[in-house]
Amino acid sequence: MLLVVSIAVLAVGTFAFRFAGPALRSRITFPPQVTKLLETASVVLLAALVVTSGLMEDGVLAGVARPTGVLVGGLLAWYKAPFAVAVVGAAGTAAVLRLFGLP
Template identity: 60%
Template sequence: MSATVAMILALAVGTYAFRLVGPVLHGRIDISPRVQELLSTGAVVLLVALLATGALTETGHFAGWARPAGVLVGGLLAWRRAPFVVVVLGAAGTTALLRAAGLA
């Protein structure tokens, strides 16, 4: 078995175990409100970090101004509760127009 296959199997088992822990331990462990708050905050911080990394970088370098502008427009449309299709088309359209204008 190659190292790649072994790693994929290990990650699959870990993912399954992680998903199984919730239903198995539900109601058996009490988590303090402070820890619940920290976990919620940590999830938001992780999502924002992933968004920032995806929006601002490409192959380890700054992606240019068009992509962050598109993400900003998409975020504003989502915040205004626009339909998903409008959010995606607005973000993609903004990015495409700025790239066509030479603001890659």
Template identity: 50%
Template sequence: MTFAAILVLAAGTYAFRLVGPLLHGRVELSARVRDTLATGAVVLLVALVATAALTQSQGFAGWARPAGVLVGGVLAWRRASFVLVVVGAAATTGLLRLAGVS
């Protein structure tokens, strides 16, 4: 039963990825639908970041991690290089944890 479920999910994933190139240029989306899809992508990304930044083992992750994510977000918003964003976020989280802020 497990193997059948894996095969069905694999086939569905392959079909889903194949539909994009096959229908590209054949289906026109209205401006409203494109805007809704773009907004949905942003909402999903923010939800993923919030979940990863705020939770750990089904509980609150502490204040150091969200502070590091905030610093990384501000650096990315200010168009800093990727390396600087990652180092800034990690350094902020590490220094806060070193100072005893969990």
């Protein structure tokens, strides 16, 4: 029962956040400096997430294959490859490196 209640609370909270964005967009304005800061902060947060999940596994370095796969996926995305191509390229790179015995 606790699990169902937790899921319901999270679902309502997620819906509230998603609804609040468009509903409050025209009512709240930020100064241009704050808007630029928020845009930069979102990029930095996403980059930190990629670096953390791409380089670490269980609190230690993940080896060579995973960071190389993340690098290949990032390069493909940088060169505007379709999302599926970037994901398959990253996964394929990591898989081939692991096939050759690299961790």
